[in-house]
Amino acid sequence: MHRFANPNRFLKLANAVLPWSAGLAVLTLGAGLYLALFSSPPDYQQGETVRIMYIHVPSAWMALFVYANIAVASAVALIWRHPLADLIGKASAPIGAGFTLICLLTGSLWGKPMWGTWWVWDARLTSVLILFFLYLGYIALVNAFDDPNRGHRAAGILALVGAVNLPVIKFSVDWWNTLHQPASVMRFDGPAIHPAMLWPLLLMAVGFTLFFVTVLILRVRGEIAAAKIRNLQLSLARG
Amino acid sequence: MERLMDFLSMGGYGGYIWPAYLIAAAVLIALLIASLRSVRGQEARLAALRQARMGTLEEET
Numbered sequence: 001m002h003r004f005a006n007p008n009r010f011l012k013l014a015n016a017v018l019p020w021s022a023g024l025a026v027l028t029l030g031a032g033l034y035l036a037l038f039s040s041p042p043d044y045q046q047g048e049t050v051r052i053m054y055i056h057v058p059s060a061w062m063a064l065f066v067y068a069n070i071a072v073a074s075a076v077a078l079i080w081r082h083p084l085a086d087l088i089g090k091a092s093a094p095i096g097a098g099f100t101l102i103c104l105l106t107g108s109l110w111g112k113p114m115w116g117t118w119w120v121w122d123a124r125l126t127s128v129l130i131l132f133f134l135y136l137g138y139i140a141l142v143n144a145f146d147d148p149n150r151g152h153r154a155a156g157i158l159a160l161v162g163a164v165n166l167p168v169i170k171f172s173v174d175w176w177n178t179l180h181q182p183a184s185v186m187r188f189d190g191p192a193i194h195p196a197m198l199w200p201l202l203l204m205a206v207g208f209t210l211f212f213v214t215v216l217i218l219r220v221r222g223e224i225a226a227a228k229i230r231n232l233q234l235s236l237a238r239g
Numbered sequence: 240m241e242r243l244m245d246f247l248s249m250g251g252y253g254g255y256i257w258p259a260y261l262i263a264a265a266v267l268i269a270l271l272i273a274s275l276r277s278v279r280g281q282e283a284r285l286a287a288l289r290q291a292r293m294g295t296l297e298e299e300t
Contacts, residue, residue, distance in 0.1 A: 037260075048250040052259045059263065094273075098266045106259040113255050211267060215274050222278035225285045232288050 007224045010084055014217045021217070025210035032203030040200050050197070052110040057185070058205040059102040062212060063131060064166055066096030070138065071163040074156030084220075086152040087227070089159065090142050091219035095212055097135035104128060115179050123172035124180040127165060134162040148230070 036054035043050035070089045077085035107125070108118045119125065142155035173182045185191045191198055249256045 042250065047252065049252045049255060051249070051256050055259055055263045095270060098270045102263045102266050105262050109255045109259045109262075113252055211271075215270055218274045218278045222274070222281045225278070225281035229281065229285050229288060232285075232292065236292065 007084060007227075011221065011224065014221065018214065018217050021210050021213040025207055025214055028203050028210060029207035032200050032207050035200035035203060040196050041194075043197075046114055049110055049113050052106055053197075054200050054204050056103060056106040056110055057201060058208045059099045059106065060128070061205055062099035062208045063096060063103050063128065064169060065209070066092050066099060066212060067131060067134070067159075067163070068166060070096065070159045071166075074159040077152060078156050078160070083227075086149075086156070087220050087223040088216070089138075089156065090152065091216055091223050092212075093135055093139045093142070095215050095219070097132065097139065099208070099212075100128065100132040100135060104132060111179070120179055122178040122180065123176040124169065124178050127169045127172050131162075131165055131169060134158070134165065138162075148227075 032054065036051055040051070040054075042048045070092050073085040073089035073092070076082050077089065104125075107128075111120075112118050138155045138159055141158055142151045145151040145154070172178065173180050184193045185198070185201065193201070247253050247257070
């Protein structure tokens with residue numbers, strides 16, 4: 001296990017992936033935006049506002065995916081004391097918080113014209129707001145200690161406990177009455193959405209994922225450099 | 240010109256659709272820029288520290 005935890009090996013792999021993930025992110029987001037804004041049709045019920053979906057839904061998927069990624073990294077870090085997993089969790093959190101913020105704000109901008117309100121305290125919206133606060137709590141906790149190991153440990157435990165929120169978000173539209181519509185793409189009986197709308201949606205989702213990979217690599221590189229700086233300063237202080 | 244205005248008005252919902260896209264772009268670009276700046280800063284500091292350390296090692300020998 002620790003063979004794969006070598007930071008220098010990670011840096012080599014990450015730097016090889018970086019230009020590809022960045023270039024493909026630009027391409028898929030460009031194509032996705034073109035389809036979303038120009039060539040996809042308006043919805044027969046929601047009219048042009050359906051175009052908000054191409055941002056709102058992929059960012060909601062990313063909010064959940066990035067949190068799941070942090071929870072897995074935290075579990076690996078807590079069980080195997082895997083230092084790179086700690087850094088991946090810490091580096092992911094601001095990106096996930098960003099996607100959750102986009103999801104909440106674009107949802108509000110979609111809710112006002114379609115539901116007649118910016119916000120309702122129903123299960124779906126409230127559980128996503130809790131997810132946003134979990135991200136903020138994780139970020140605050142991971143930076144709260146002078147000893148980074150204690151911060152990673154405390155934040156990792158928070159991330160694992162908070163992971164119960166993920167199925168609550170996913171199934172909230174089935175378990176409780178809500179204004180929010182149920183799933184159209186990730187359903188057991190296949191997507192219930194026209195290909196002309198599915199394509200831009202999937203392209204935006206792939207683009208967001210590639211953006212996440214690109215920024216994650218940059219942030220982990222920064223965290224590895226920061227850890228090396230700490231070690232160097234410690235060894236200098238010890239003489 | 241009229242076609243452009245039609246496109247921007249988005250069937251009267253442009254006031255909701257364009258802010259949604261702008262907010263998403265602003266958040267993602269801010270994340271990217273902040274991450275780039277921080278990684279460049281950390282890697283430059285690491286390089287400077289290593290250089291300084293090489294210097295002190297040379298003085299000692």
